[in-house]
């Protein structure tokens with residue numbers, strides 16, 4: 001099937017999401033942590049997400065893939081309500097539950113939510129402060145100021161982000177003095193310093209060279225034992241390498257969601273197959 | 282091949298190269314005119330002013346000019362010599378002569394004097410007044426301006442209302458300063474009943490520079506990368522925590538840059554303070570008040586107004602010219618000192634909060 005004909009497929013011909021297929025009943029079933037149900041999302045008058053339903057399991061890596069502009073970042077930013085920052089953005093219908101709490105209820109404390117759902121951005125964005133201050137930023141906000149506790153968290157977070165050995169002698173130098181890959185790992189360290197439950201990553205490796213990318217991927221693998229990770233990526237190999245489950249989006253719709261293996265080896269949707277095999281997107 | 286075709290290494294300039302050359306010259310001459318005009322203005326003030334402020338003998342600076350209040354100058358001849366004396370010296374001198382004459386039983390000598398107001402003494406109260414006006418009005422302008430810039434840029438929902446407010450603020454920047462003077466007079470001096478006072482001057486001048494401060498502060502806030510805000514919010518910071526820790530420190534150098542321009546304007550404007558804060562002459566210095574509260578409600582002397590007062594004396598004479606240029610020179614010096622201090626401060630902040 002050519003890319004040309006794919007674009008002409010109307011939304012109604014999409015296969016229904018297959019998130020609840022019993023096929024995933026393998027030995028390591030994790031509980032659902034994030035439950036997105038029938039989500040419609042608008043930027044002003046433009047509908048960016050159409051009826052998304054998706055269950056993300058705990059302590060696994062879930063990858064969002066799809067061509068540019070299909071709404072991956074939008075959905076990711078719904079999970080910690082970063083979209084609240086955009087005046088025209090709104091969730092029109094549907095719910096997102098994290099541990100059975102609907103995070104779009106008016107009485108939800110967004111600050112608490114964001115402490116539990118950390119985020120790493122596409123463009124690494126360390127503050128122009130020292131490495132130490134970058135990591136302790138979140139804790140200081142919460143009023144933690146005991147030096148011993150901060151020191152401990154800095155070491156733990158940097159070790160957790162596989163950065164400790166590289167920076168342990170220069171903790172008081174600017175975070176901006178690090179290389180691009182180190183900066184991105186610093187941002188990951190900063191995120192895990194506040195001990196979130198979930199870490200959202202929006203194309204965390206898109207600005208990194210292959211070696212730095214490999215290190216971050218390794219890190220994602222290690223973090224999985226403690227955190228639930230949702231990662232947006234344009235890199236098929238990356239999704240295949242480091243995720244357990246993969247969701248394929250197209251034009252604001254969830255086309256297919258399954259085990260990463262299934263998505264890459266025997267996708268049930270023709271579009272998914274075309275995309276993962278690099279024939280469009 | 283046409284005969285007119287030129288070799289690419291031809292030495293004869295082509296039409297386009299001649300136009301290019303002419304354009305460069307037009308631009309160069311325009312710059313030169315500005316340079317000459319600038320040099321003429323500064324040269325004139327520095328040349329004439331330095332004759333008043335500096336002197337050839339120790340201590341090389343005319344200390345009296347910088348530390349005394351303006352006085353009336355008396356010029357007269359006595360026993361073949363010509364004298365120039367400030368009013369207090371002159372009175373002492375005349376009393377001395379009268380006593381001498383009385384002791385000798387002679388009639389007191391009649392001195393034929395010419396007096397020139399403000400041409401003796403110095404400009405100390407004016408320096409003090411200008412510094413007070415600058416400090417107070419910049420404090421008010423920066424606190425109000427930065428606060429509203431933060432609100433407009435970080436909190437307010439961007440829409441037609443905010444756009445309209447921005448437009449209004451921009452237009453306010455084009456309002457002539459005399460209009461601000463009138464506004465301040467009607468509002469603070471008359472309606473609030475503050476009379477001609479430091480407080481009324483502070484608010485009038487602050488309102489005058491507010492548009493510049495707000496606009497520039499907004500620019501400085503916009504220049505802070507979005508990533509800092511998102512990074513901070515994603516770590517569970519409130520909006521205010523984010524602004525305080527991840528936005529304002531990096532916007533401060535930019536805000537200061539604009540306020541440096543504001544300082545020069547506030548220090549130099551005559552029209553807004555003419556009806557609101559400035560006294561032609563006042564014997565007491567600002568800190569010589571009975572109650573602390575009176576400090577705010579006293580008028581002050583100021584350098585630009587002094588230049589105006591002295592220069593508008595007709596006929597002009599060599600004595601008042603000395604004061605005019607001396608005052609202008611001191612004024613430039615003070616603005617330069619304040620601006621340099623702010624620039625140093627800004628550069629230190631900038632090197633600390635660079636990204």
Ligand SMILES: Nc1ncnc2c1ncn2[C@@H]1O[C@H](COP(=O)(O)OP(=O)(O)OP(=O)(O)O)[C@@H](O)[C@H]1O
Pocket residue numbers: 043048066067068069070071072073074075086
């Ligand atoms: N702030 C915004 N205001 C208006 N529309 C937006 C905004 N951000 C995104 N959109 C639109 O929403 C749609 C989805 O965008 P989104 O950024 O989620 O795509 P994406 O899948 O992350 O793409 P990419 O892979 O290029 O990052 C796009 O059509 C985009 O134009």
Ligand SMILES: [Mg+2]
Pocket residue numbers: 072073074202232
């Ligand atoms: Mg994106």
